[in-house]
Amino acid sequence: MDHHPIIDVTDLTDARGRSGATPAFEERSALAVKHFAFRENPFLDSVNPQYFFRTEAHEDAYIKMKKCIDEHVAVGLTTALSGTGKTLLTQILLTELDPRRHEPVLVLAYPGMTKTGLLRELAAELELGPLPPRAPIHMLMGPIQERIADLYQAGRKLIVIIDECHFLGVDALQMVRTLSNVELPERKLVTILLFGEDSFLDKMHRPQYASIFNRMFVRARLRPLDAAETEQYIKFRCLVSGGNPGIFRPDFHPRCHALSGGVPREVNRLCHGALFEAARAGARHIGPEFLR
Numbered sequence: 001m002d003h004h005p006i007i008d009v010t011d012l013t014d015a016r017g018r019s020g021a022t023p024a025f026e027e028r029s030a031l032a033v034k035h036f037a038f039r040e041n042p043f044l045d046s047v048n049p050q051y052f053f054r055t056e057a058h059e060d061a062y063i064k065m066k067k068c069i070d071e072h073v074a075v076g077l078t079t080a081l082s083g084t085g086k087t088l089l090t091q092i093l094l095t096e097l098d099p100r101r102h103e104p105v106l107v108l109a110y111p112g113m114t115k116t117g118l119l120r121e122l123a124a125e126l127e128l129g130p131l132p133p134r135a136p137i138h139m140l141m142g143p144i145q146e147r148i149a150d151l152y153q154a155g156r157k158l159i160v161i162i163d164e165c166h167f168l169g170v171d172a173l174q175m176v177r178t179l180s181n182v183e184l185p186e187r188k189l190v191t192i193l194l195f196g197e198d199s200f201l202d203k204m205h206r207p208q209y210a211s212i213f214n215r216m217f218v219r220a221r222l223r224p225l226d227a228a229e230t231e232q233y234i235k236f237r238c239l240v241s242g243g244n245p246g247i248f249r250p251d252f253h254p255r256c257h258a259l260s261g262g263v264p265r266e267v268n269r270l271c272h273g274a275l276f277e278a279a280r281a282g283a284r285h286i287g288p289e290f291l292r
């Protein structure tokens with residue numbers, strides 16, 4: 001199971017002592033994993049649904065977004081600070097969708113994405129190509145609408161998940177609205193789930209966004225972890241990676257929470273650093289002195 005290179009603690013300390021260089025990320029990770037007998041690094045900044053820690057806010061957002069899919073709501077919105085778990089949530093939703101009933105598509109918005117850019121991404125994800133380089137809107141929209149209708153005939157529904165939606169301009173958001181209007185008298189044929197930074201909400205309060213914002217009546221907000229959640233989160237990640245959560249001393253957790261503000265990505269970064277520093281020092285337990 002362990003694919004990490006084996007690194008001898010003393011060798012690494014000596015090498016650093018001589019050159020003064022900080023070992024590369026992979027080496028620090030391998031050292032920490034070996035020293036504390038994890039199966040894998042518990043605090044990697046990767047999005048792995050296995051590590052999903054269900055805080056009240058994350059659970060609430062998950063349920064609301066799932067409800068949009070199951071109850072044919074046109075648009076759902078989840079906002080949060082950077083590093084709080086939006087992309088993780090998109091991955092969890094994607095892995096849980098039933099392919100017999102849903103056709104999930106993930107679109108990653110980028111700065112300045114236009115309505116044409118959005119439709120192009122969507123068409124590409126739906127494998128509707130090849131499309132002419134400068135295809136006008138109707139040449140993009142037509143095939144997408146046809147696909148939506150075909151899916152409906154086959155008893156399936158298009159679920160569009162847009163991550164980083166704060167990058168969408170006003171025209172791209174109007175296109176989200178147009179897409180969300182594809183419907184039969186009895187129900188919506190598409191559900192669009194938007195995930196973006198909290199700043200997206202400020203923008204949505206401007207008058208030109210009113211018509212699209214009205215559509216987003218199912219909204220959720222992820223928030224950073226509180227002190228108790230931070231401690232549970234750290235212990236949970238240790239357990240999932242096959243380690244002992246008791247390696248962290250009780251006074252580690254409040255300090256880690258204070259330094260990270262409870263933002264999971266920051267908690268991961270701090271814990272990863274502390275694991276390495278403690279491993280390098282040959283410590284069996286990790287207190288706040290290893291936080292930096």
Ligand SMILES: Nc1ncnc2c1ncn2[C@@H]1O[C@H](COP(=O)(O)OP(=O)(O)OP(=O)(O)O)[C@@H](O)[C@H]1O
Binds near residue numbers: 046053054087088
């Ligand atoms: N509830 C959670 N349970 C487990 N891990 C989490 C949770 N929330 C966030 N994380 C972890 O924190 C890190 C950052 O999460 P993620 O990338 O999903 O944040 P984000 O909100 O999409 O950030 P950004 O706005 O910068 O894209 C990832 O390693 C992720 O696995």
Ligand SMILES: [Mg+2]
Binds near residue numbers: 087
């Ligand atoms: Mg993200």
